[in-house]
Amino acid sequence: MGEDQQPVADAAAPPETAANAVILSFRDAPAYEGPVVALADYAANSNTAAVRVEAGEDARSLIPHLARLRLIEVAFPKYRDGRGYSSAQILREAGFTGELRAAGDVLLDQMVFLRRAGFDSFAPARALNPAAVAAALERFPFVYQNAADGRQPVWVRRNG
Amino acid sequence: MYRYDEYDQAIVDARVAEFRDQVARRLANEITEDQFKPLRLMNGLYLQLHAYMLRVAVPYGTLSGTQMHALAHIARKYDRGYGHFTTRQNIQYNWIKLAEAPDLLAELAAVEMHAIQTSGNCIRNISSDQFAGAAADELADPRPYAELLRQWSSFHPEFSFLPRKFKIAVTASDTDRAAIQLHDIGLQLIDRDGVRGFKVWVGGGMGRTPMIGHVVREFIPASQYLSFCEAILRVYNRYGRRDNIYKARIKILVHELGAEEFTRQVEAEWALLEPLALDAPAAEYARIVAQFAEPAYDPAASDRLDLADPGFALWVKQNVHPHKRPGYAIATISLKPVGGIPGDASADQMDLIADLAARYAHDEIRVTHSQNLVLAHVRKADLHALWTALDAVGLATANLDLVTDIIACPGLDYCALANARSIPVAQQIAARFADLDRQHDIGELKIKISGCINACGHHHAGHIGILGVDKKGEEAYQLLLGGSGAEDTSLAKILGPGFTEAGIVDAVEKVIDRYRSVRTGPSERFLDTYRRVGADPFKEAVYG
Numbered sequence: 001m002g003e004d005q006q007p008v009a010d011a012a013a014p015p016e017t018a019a020n021a022v023i024l025s026f027r028d029a030p031a032y033e034g035p036v037v038a039l040a041d042y043a044a045n046s047n048t049a050a051v052r053v054e055a056g057e058d059a060r061s062l063i064p065h066l067a068r069l070r071l072i073e074v075a076f077p078k079y080r081d082g083r084g085y086s087s088a089q090i091l092r093e094a095g096f097t098g099e100l101r102a103a104g105d106v107l108l109d110q111m112v113f114l115r116r117a118g119f120d121s122f123a124p125a126r127a128l129n130p131a132a133v134a135a136a137l138e139r140f141p142f143v144y145q146n147a148a149d150g151r152q153p154v155w156v157r158r159n160g
Numbered sequence: 161m162y163r164y165d166e167y168d169q170a171i172v173d174a175r176v177a178e179f180r181d182q183v184a185r186r187l188a189n190e191i192t193e194d195q196f197k198p199l200r201l202m203n204g205l206y207l208q209l210h211a212y213m214l215r216v217a218v219p220y221g222t223l224s225g226t227q228m229h230a231l232a233h234i235a236r237k238y239d240r241g242y243g244h245f246t247t248r249q250n251i252q253y254n255w256i257k258l259a260e261a262p263d264l265l266a267e268l269a270a271v272e273m274h275a276i277q278t279s280g281n282c283i284r285n286i287s288s289d290q291f292a293g294a295a296a297d298e299l300a301d302p303r304p305y306a307e308l309l310r311q312w313s314s315f316h317p318e319f320s321f322l323p324r325k326f327k328i329a330v331t332a333s334d335t336d337r338a339a340i341q342l343h344d345i346g347l348q349l350i351d352r353d354g355v356r357g358f359k360v361w362v363g364g365g366m367g368r369t370p371m372i373g374h375v376v377r378e379f380i381p382a383s384q385y386l387s388f389c390e391a392i393l394r395v396y397n398r399y400g401r402r403d404n405i406y407k408a409r410i411k412i413l414v415h416e417l418g419a420e421e422f423t424r425q426v427e428a429e430w431a432l433l434e435p436l437a438l439d440a441p442a443a444e445y446a447r448i449v450a451q452f453a454e455p456a457y458d459p460a461a462s463d464r465l466d467l468a469d470p471g472f473a474l475w476v477k478q479n480v481h482p483h484k485r486p487g488y489a490i491a492t493i494s495l496k497p498v499g500g501i502p503g504d505a506s507a508d509q510m511d512l513i514a515d516l517a518a519r520y521a522h523d524e525i526r527v528t529h530s531q532n533l534v535l536a537h538v539r540k541a542d543l544h545a546l547w548t549a550l551d552a553v554g555l556a557t558a559n560l561d562l563v564t565d566i567i568a569c570p571g572l573d574y575c576a577l578a579n580a581r582s583i584p585v586a587q588q589i590a591a592r593f594a595d596l597d598r599q600h601d602i603g604e605l606k607i608k609i610s611g612c613i614n615a616c617g618h619h620h621a622g623h624i625g626i627l628g629v630d631k632k633g634e635e636a637y638q639l640l641l642g643g644s645g646a647e648d649t650s651l652a653k654i655l656g657p658g659f660t661e662a663g664i665v666d667a668v669e670k671v672i673d674r675y676r677s678v679r680t681g682p683s684e685r686f687l688d689t690y691r692r693v694g695a696d697p698f699k700e701a702v703y704g
Contacts, residue, residue, distance in 0.1 A: 079321070082318075082323075082397055085397070086397045089394075093433075113317040113318075113320050139177065140174045145438075154171075158165070
């Protein structure tokens with residue numbers, strides 16, 4: 001019954017990589033600024049500390065190497081492509097505590113979901129207004145489910 | 161009925177404020193239509209042929225009288241005095257102005273309602289059995305589980321940008337009134353070895369590639385059904401196709417992997433999720449169950465029913481179902497009067513039904529997936545008064561599950577996707593079979609009409625299905641037979657070449673006449689006759 005069944009014409013494609021993006025970080029430590037290698041080129045025995053995971057790639061393949069990684073960058077080629085949320089959840093569930101960066105088509109209205117899924121750093125292809133981001137992140141006072149951010153679902157608050 | 165607490169209310173209020181901000185940014189051109197579209201869609205706002213359409217969630221189809229009054233008020237203030245109940249147990253308004261939509265949502269929030277996730281590629285409104293909590297044949301009320309699913313799925317951070325929309329249905333009876341095998345996830349509440357849990361189907365659906373769901377779990381304890389759904393959704397979110405919108409539903413993933421391999425992947429994912437203890441605590445489930453407490457039944461309610469009035473007797477026979485409680489019954493209000501638009505209700509009708517619910521039915525109303533309304537807890541002693549009041553305003557049509565109780569999508573009259581009109585075809589078939597004696601002689605016969613292959617009118621599940629297509633710029637209709645959305649789920653098959661608008665009505669009549677001549681007797685339903693004799697006698701009747 002709806003237009004969401006129509007193919008959506010792609011808007012002007014945002015850059016796939018965010019080489020010149022301003023990093024928005026929610027971490028205490030400064031954002032990692034060293035070289036980032038593609039997952040396909042990552043060799044476990046290298047001394048690379050940062051890896052980029054494309055939308056279709058298996059973030060789980062990094063689990064044996066998490067301790068030596070400082071940054072994992074997860075690509076969002078289009079904001080509608082939600083695979084990166086699962087990648088983030090999987091990495092946080094596996095215990096990754098380093099910088100987890102969402103890069104690419106990262107929009108204001110996705111920020112709440114991205115933060116909840118475990119991202120703590122952002123390289124948006126189009127700059128975000130920090131004040132608007134802060135307001136968006138404070139808008140929802142409660143959450144309904146467990147996620148990587150560790151916020152208590154209301155079912156915990158309700159039942160003490 | 162479930163009532164919001166301070167947390168639910170705060171979340172829904174925040175959503176209204178967020179959408180108000182998004183609409184303001186759109187109206188000020190700070191965001192493009194392309195950027196705004198997914199935001200409004202996640203609030204149920206579609207751009208249709210003539211105006212915006214707003215789809216309001218009716219979780220598991222249950223409404224209070226107060227909520228129904230609010231829907232009537234919204235129909236008057238923001239629409240043209242009516243609303244349209246849908247096959248998702250929701251209500252749609254077809255003439256909404258974008259600038260007014262935030263105020264409308266605020267009025268909904270004031271009566272604990274919303275339009276969250278009624279569209280978009282996310283987990284949609286959870287549907288359920290319209291007789292839940294009242295049916296004589298159910299294990300337990302499935303709605304507390306549906307409510308917990310509603311909360312868990314609302315703003316789920318991992319599953320708000322799925323490959324495609326995702327629909328979950330929950331029932332608790334062997335009689336399937338919610339078409340669970342035609343959902344992305346179908347859950348049936350069952351007991352095994354004294355433990356309550358669910359049988360789980362995945363990968364059913366209609367649309368342009370209809371498929372019946374596969375059982376991926378014979379039993380998952382109810383204490384873990386949320387995390388098991390999480391595992392299913394994660395496999396889908398990671399591996400569901402995103403290259404082709406028409407192949408993006410989970411049914412295609414299940415089909416392409418094979419049910420066995422898909423099940424293996426879900427189990428592997430769940431093995432990782434289970435130790436994380438993601439499920440709600442038992443106390444939360446108990447809290448929700450308490451809110452679905454049984455109404456204060458009249459312990460002296462009598463089973464006696466005076467059927468002297470033939471019109472009333474016919475309505476009782478067709479539109480009234482057994483209740484689990486002695487002295488009570490379940491009454492279905494048909495929104496399929498001959499000549500009407502299937503599922504439409506005027507604001508005045510909504511107000512009247514709300515008043516009748518308050519007076520006779522413990523202030524509770526259900527929306528059915530076949531676009532009718534239900535009063536689930538009516539004393540048998542009150543049925544006649546209820547029927548009299550309904551009859552006075554044309555709401556007592558005794559046609560539930562009969563040939564004129566037609567499901568139809570909005571079709572080309574409203575929808576930007578449609579190839580053909582659905583509503584006029586439904587109206588013409590209803591007019592052709594208007595004679596109630598004839599309808600009752602034909603017996604149970606579910607006709608379902610879609611105006612395009614997206615199948616919003618469920619034509620694949622129709623005993624008789626009708627599909628509108630575009631044939632060289634002309635509206636044309638295909639005829640399908642043998643579908644079912646019940647526990648005996650089957651997909652209807654195309655009978656032969658298509659028809660014009662007039663031709664399809666004639667063809668339906670020929671099919672029904674042939675059924676009457678080949679059935680073993682009045683107790684053999686059309687669907688059973690079709691399954692027994694096959695398509696040939698009907699082909700001959702229509703094309704011979």
